[in-house]
Amino acid sequence: MQGKAANMLRNGIAALAIASACWGAAGGADAQPRSARTEAASFDIPAQPLGAALNQFAIQSGKDVLFSPDVTRAKTSRAVRGVYSPEDALAALLPDDTLVFRKSDDDTFLIEAAATSGTDAAWRGEDRIVVTAQRREQQITDVGISMAVFQAGEIEEKRIGDLYDIADATPSLDVVLGNGSNNPTITLRGVGTTNPWLNNNPSVAIYADDLYLPSSVLLTFPVFDLERIEVLKGPQIGLYGRNSTAGAANFISARPTDEFEGYADVSYGNYDAVDARAAISGPLNDQLRFRIAGLLQKGGGYIDRAGTEGTTAGFTRVPGVIPGVASVPAEEGFGDKDIAAIRASLSWTPGDGVEFLLIGHYGKDESEYIGSTNTNGDRLGVFAPPSDEPFVDYDDAHLFADAEQYGAVLQARVALGDRYELVSVTGYTELDRLYAIGDFVPTRIAEPTFDEKVSTFSQELRLSYNADRLYWLLGASYSMDDIDYRREMISYDFLLGTLGTAFDQDDRAYAAFGQAEFELAPKWSVSGSLRYTNERKEYAGGSFDIDPFGTSLITVAFPNLAGGGIFLEPTYDDEDLSGNATVNWKPVDDTLVYASVGRGFKSGGFDGSGITDESSLTPFGPEKLWAYETGVKTALSGGAFSLAASFFYYDYTDKQVLALVDLGAGFNEAIIQNAASSRIFGGDVQADWRPVDTLRFSVSATFLDSKVTKWVSADPAETAARIGNELPGTPEASVTGAVAHSLPLGAAWTLNTTVWATYADSVFRDIENSPNLKSDSYALLNGRLELTQTEGGLSVYLFAKNVLDEEYVTAVRSLVGMEGNFYGAPRTFGAGLRYAF
Structure with missing residues (x-):
């Protein structure tokens, strides 16, 4: 199969080169805007x-x-x-x-x-999108990286409000709910993790205004008032560091402006959803400019809570000792958002070629977290779901949340003459939250409450040089990530007690990196990057039995917790040298053909779930990825038509996966281990056509084929069962497409219509390829109709998502034999008013 993939790459390079030459002969060099x-x-x-x-x-x-x-x-x-x-x-x-x-x-x-x-x-x-994927401003057709770019207008049109919306609009980007919606897990082109624990770094490096966010729990911030989102596919280790095995995503907030401007946008939708956002920006004097933006979201809950009245209310396995299940009334419209956020920016340009940009943000989230819908009853056989309705929460637990996230980033840019630029990025972000998510059944099998604090500080310096034929960048970075974690897992009806888990983890990482690009000839250039990383993680924590009623079976299930629990202080040290090399050919203007090879790695660390055995705290090592890619990008007719296509092959080794460990007495625990190796190959294609100024068509698709090629296990049967499996979160095909049209209505108004659709193939959610933990394929249709003043700033709009009311599963959950589905939102629609000045 590897030989087949290699032939595919070679044939792809030849085909792309021939296609580029044909486009050039057909008029690419003479194309007119x-x-x-x-x-x-x-x-x-x-x-x-x-x-x-x-x-x-x-x-x-x-x-x-x-x-x-x-x-x-x-x-x-x-x-x-x-x-x-x-x-x-x-x-x-x-x-x-x-x-x-x-x-x-x-x-x-x-x-x-x-x-x-x-x-x-x-x-x-x-028509000439400018990106900063390589830490400098470049036209997208000059960057040999497959990427998806969302500019401010598209973010607004498609109501992209969080990481899950970005995944809907980006083929091969799969985002799965973890711990409710609190800890999203991300897979890009089949590379990623299914582990939602907050101390495990995502495989897609996420940056907000150049600040790296090391934990998935920091990725739940609301998306608003952005200039651009860039999703880079493939390892980006040279410039983006560790944990960018799958790729990187940049969230770039809107900048302060030289002229006074702003907007206010308010919308109301079904399920009483309210979304209000506003921004104002402008100069304070010749050197200072400011911008303030805010967001408020309320309502939108579409879940029915079944409650416990008439079913399990009062149930207990130890009458008179352990209180019975609470009486919880049925409730409609659960899952309301309650989010407020603000971002303030100040830009100072004290002289030519010198700019300081300070960005501060604060957000508070007291939303009702949505749980999964149980499909097979509870572990005791006391409860069975009465129907197959998709939007029902059977929890008896009180689901609540109280989260705050705040921080600041200071960017400094200094031009040192005509050729050199020095950039400094200093940032800090902290998240404090307390929440409960339940166990999706109306008995108390495993109901967790979390108390968490995650903070990150980083400092990065970059010096770049830009001459006629040579560009280079040298940089160094330091980061400190701290995690404080406390969890109480109530199991009054199963283990007759409560399992407590607590740990602190400190992560320190140093890196030195560089990139260079050299023009060999007028149409040929080579580029490469290299990064050295040194990382140390210190962990202190364990688990213990909380026995509030003197009935706990926690130590029976987990014998290692007898005698006061288990507490360990392991450390993890690692260093790595990774990078990439790319050959670029521009046969004609606005056409790039590239071929690249790169190596990335994702840090090792510690399992962050329940720690009930010493093996839980044995560090797992890094996973590694060799990536080979070839592609073409072209823009014709002055950008009226653009096309990007790529073929890639991944050699993915030492994958960090959850594998079961037998704890005895009929109990086992899933612990992260480097158990799998695999290969992935596939292709991306993006096309955009604007035949006239008022009409635009776009389509983007990814096709994937993945297979586990090696499995490390002491059990030959387990190894045989895993070899040949698909990787989780790897649909064979995923496609998005859109049509946008503007119709002038006289001299005063314009009617803008946008329709876009998403298709995702069926996908396994675990590496075991369990049929009951598989999401079926689905397609979504969405739209927006907007009436805008031609000369003024007033707009009135209607919007709808999931117009056909498709019932689809976005994620699955398995807990001590209980299974559940997370369903995507039903049809949502509403109207809004926007005024910009």
């Missing part, structure tokens, strides 16, 4: 104050450029080097979408502030 281009010229303009850069552009292009000093004040240009038409060079030079240019005749360009109406015909660079 919707505004006519003029003859190409050679440009060499470094990043610098925008006014000076425009003067250099005028000299090198031989064109006249008109602009007001107020328009360019406190702005820094992007570097432009190479052969471009004047229009393309100027579009690449302008630093952001707040500026546009008009062409009054063949030799004169006028630079001005962008209009807010969205109907300005000036060249805005909208």
Whole structure:
């Protein structure tokens, strides 16, 4: 099978190269944007104050450029080097979408502030997406990485509000609920973990404004007032560090602006869902700019709680000693959101080429957490689900949450002459939360309450150099991650007591890294990155029997807890050297063919579940991934049509998986071990077509094939049962598509219509490939209809998600023989009002 994958890669490279040449012969080199281009010229303009850069552009292009000093004040240009038409060079030079240019005749360009109406015909660079995937601003067609990019308009249109919404819009990105919705587990292209514990790092490195978030519990922050989201596929170890085996995701918040602007957006939907958000931004003086954005979400609960009245209320296995199950009335509309968040940013530019950006955030979440719907009754045989309705919670427990998350990031950028730039990123984030999630049955089998604190501090420095044919970056980073964890697992009706677990974990990591890109010839370049990481994790914790009624069987089930419990203080030390290399070929303008090879790793550590055996605290080692990829990106007709396609093969070893350990007496425990090796191959394709300015089509798809190739076990039967299995969270096909249309209604209004759909193939949720823990395939249809003022800032809109009311399972849960499903939301719809100025 590996030979088949290698042949697939070789054939893919050849096919992509031939296709690129054909596109070039068909007119790629001569493709014109919707505004006519003029003859190409050679440009060499470094990043610098925008006014000076425009003067250099005028000299090198031989064109006249008109602009007001107020328009360019406190702005820094992007570097432009190479052969471009004047229009393309100027579009690449302008630093952001707040500026546009008009062409009054063949030799004169006028630079001005962008209009807010969205109907300005000036060249805005909208068709040339700029990303920072490689820690510098580049056009997406210049970056040899497969990625999904969501800009502010699309985030708003599709109501992308959290990590789960991003997964719905990104083929091959699979996000599964863990501990309710508190600890999401992430898989990208089949690489990821099924372990939801807060001390296990996700395989997709998540960054919020350049601050690394080391734990999945920090990924539940609300998404609002963003400039862009970038999801990078494949190992990103060189620039993004450890735990980016599957890829990386950047959340980039909207920046303070040079002009006063803002918006207010309020919507109301079924299930009494209220969503209100607003932002205001502008200058305080010539050097200071600010932005404040806020979010409030209420309601939206669509779960029915069955309660215990008439079923298990009063049940106890030890009458007169252990109180009976509480009498809980039935309740409709459970699962309401109760979230408030605010973000404040301050930008200071004390001089040319110097900027400091301080971003602070605070959020509070007191939402009702949604549990899974039980499908097979409880462990005692006392309860059986009375129906197969999808949105029913049978818990007797009081489900509550009280979470706060806050922090700040300070970014400093200093231009050292025309070629060098120094960047410093200092950040801190902390999450404090207390919550209970229940065990999805109306008896007290295993009802956990969690008290957690997670904090992270990091400091990163980067020095970069950008010359005619050479770009390099050198960096160093230090991070401190601290976790305090307490859990009480009530088991009054099963083990007749309570299992307590507590631990503290400190993680310290140092890294040195670098990247370089060199132009071998006008159409050829090579790039590579390398990172050295040194990491140490210190763990102190264990489990103990809490016996409130003198009846506990905890020590019978877990003999190692007899005599006061188990407490250990292990440490984990590791160092790694990883990186990647890429060859880039640009046969014509706006077309890139690339081939890359890279190695990534995900840190080892400790199991963070119930610690009932010393083997639970034996550190598991890192998992490793060798990735081979080839791809093409092209933009034709001035960006009116774009296509990206890639083929990849992964050699995935020492995968961290939950494997059962026999504890005796008929009990076992799932503990993380390096038990599996596997291979994954597949392909991505993205296409975007805008035949006219008012109509746009887009489609994105990923196809995957995964297989376990090795399993480490003392049980030959277990090994035989695992070999050949699919990896969890790896659908064979996942597709998203969208159509957007704008219809002018006279001179005053425009009607914008967006329809998008998502399809995901069936997928196993465990590495055992248990048929009862499998999510079936599903398709979702969504839409938005918006009436917008042409010259004003008022918009009125209608929205709907899951229009066809598809019943689908997003995740499954298994607990001491009990099984349950997490269902995706039913049809939701509503209306909103937005005003921007």
